Amino acid sequence: xxxxxxxILRHPLKSIxxxxxxxxxxxxxxxxxFDRKWAVAHRRSKLDGGWAKKVNxxxxxxxxxxxxxxxxxxxxxxxLTVSHPALDQITISPDTSEGEAALLxxxxxxxxxxxxxxTHIYRASNAHLTDVPDPWISINSTASLKALSHRAGxxxxxHRFRGNIWIDGLAAWDEAKWIGKRIRVGDxxxxxxxxxxxxxxTMANPDTGHRDVDVLxxxxxxxxxxxxxxxxxxxxxxxxxxxxxxxL
Numbered sequence: 001x002x003x004x005x006x007x008i009l010r011h012p013l014k015s016i017x018x019x020x021x022x023x024x025x026x027x028x029x030x031x032x033x034f035d036r037k038w039a040v041a042h043r044r045s046k047l048d049g050g051w052a053k054k055v056n057x058x059x060x061x062x063x064x065x066x067x068x069x070x071x072x073x074x075x076x077x078x079x080l081t082v083s084h085p086a087l088d089q090i091t092i093s094p095d096t097s098e099g100e101a102a103l104l105x106x107x108x109x110x111x112x113x114x115x116x117x118x119t120h121i122y123r124a125s126n127a128h129l130t131d132v133p134d135p136w137i138s139i140n141s142t143a144s145l146k147a148l149s150h151r152a153g154x155x156x157x158x159h160r161f162r163g164n165i166w167i168d169g170l171a172a173w174d175e176a177k178w179i180g181k182r183i184r185v186g187d188x189x190x191x192x193x194x195x196x197x198x199x200x201x202t203m204a205n206p207d208t209g210h211r212d213v214d215v216l217x218x219x220x221x222x223x224x225x226x227x228x229x230x231x232x233x234x235x236x237x238x239x240x241x242x243x244x245x246x247x248l
Contacts, residue, residue, distance in 0.1 A: 002245075002246070003169035003245040003246070004167070004169055004243060005167060005168075005185065005241055005245060006167060006241070007020060007158060007241070008164065008239065008240075008241065009021065009159075009163060009165075010024075010032055010073075010164065011035055011036055012034050012035070012036075012038060013036075013038045013071060013080065013094070014039035014058075014130075015059040015162075016040060017070055017071030017082055018070060018159055018206075019070070019071050022240060023239065024239050024240075025238055026185075026188040026233045026236065026237055026238075026239055028234055028235055028236055029135055030233060031127075031130065031135045032164050033075070035130070036130045037123065037128055037129070038121050038123050038129070039129045040122070041118070041119050041120050042056075042057070042115070042117060042118050044056075044116040045116075049124065050124050050125060051127035051128075052122075052124070054129075054131050057122070058111060060162075060201035060204055061199050061200045062112070062115055063110060064201075064203070064211050065084075065110045065204075065210075066110055067204040067206045067209050068085055068204075068205075068207060069082055069083065069084050070083050071083075078095060080093070080094055082106065085208065086209075087110070090102060090106050094121050099121070103121065104118050104119075132230065134232065135232065137164045137190065137230070137231055138161075138163040138228050139163070139192070139228060139229050139231050140158065140161055140163040140175070140227070141170045141175045141228070142158070143173075143174075144170075144173050144228075145158055145161075146172070147172035147173065148215070152214075152218045156213065156215065157206050157207065160205075160206055160215060161198070161202060161228060162201070165185060165239070167245050175192075176195055176226065178192040178247065179193070179194060179229070180192065181247055182247075182248040183231065183245060183246065183248060185237070186237055186239035186240060187236075188233055188238070189235035189237065190232060190234060191231060191232050193231060194229065194230055195226035195228070197225050197226055198216060198219060198226065198227050202216065202227075203215050
């Protein structure tokens with residue numbers, strides 16, 4: 001069976017929400033458009049206008065409840081709709097002071113009171129706020145997810161891993177063998193760079209925002225803490241659901 005694209009996901013606001021896409025245009029040397037474009041900083045953040053480490057932002061590893069947020073971004077108006085099972089839905093403009101204030105108020109009951117308070121929405125001048133400074137996209141396999149779910153004894157949602165592209169039709173863990181290789185995804189070509197080391201954010205159920213599965217312990221039982229790979233776009237291209245994937 002030819003591997004195909006199963007899901008395309010972006011996360012406009014780092015660690016706060018997810019959004020499914022039917023298609024996307026990838027550009028060489030660029031991030032997935034609008035993925036991690038914004039992040040929410042806190043009182044201990046050390047920011048200089050550019051890319052910054054994830055410790056500077058609100059994250060699901062510190063507040064599992066954030067993992068249950070969903071988003072919808074209007075890329076024309078730059079308006080962002082955020083929703084959570086326990087809260088009313090709101091729509092904001094992240095680049096405005098009004099939108100910033102509304103989001104910080106909305107997050108109040110989701111962010112632990114004993115952690116540094118959220119202060120503002122941050123947008124880097126020359127980068128997206130992914131966990132690594134490089135313009136990479138995360139690639140994941142549904143077969144690997146199924147294998148990990150079997151070992152964990154429960155079905156694991158792909159949203160625990162906050163990936164960009166999910167692929168059907170691979171053998172479990174095949175993507176780990178792609179380091180240094182190029183793959184064609186739809187019309188785009190990507191070069192696979194390295195595996196992704198996972199954190200405790202994966203332990204939270206993205207439907208409820210509560211930690212319920214020791215995903216890291218399950219990975220460690222396999223002798224590693226990696227799931228999925230990072231890849232850099234080297235040739236522009238259109239990617240849509242069910243698009244073919246091949247190793248070049």
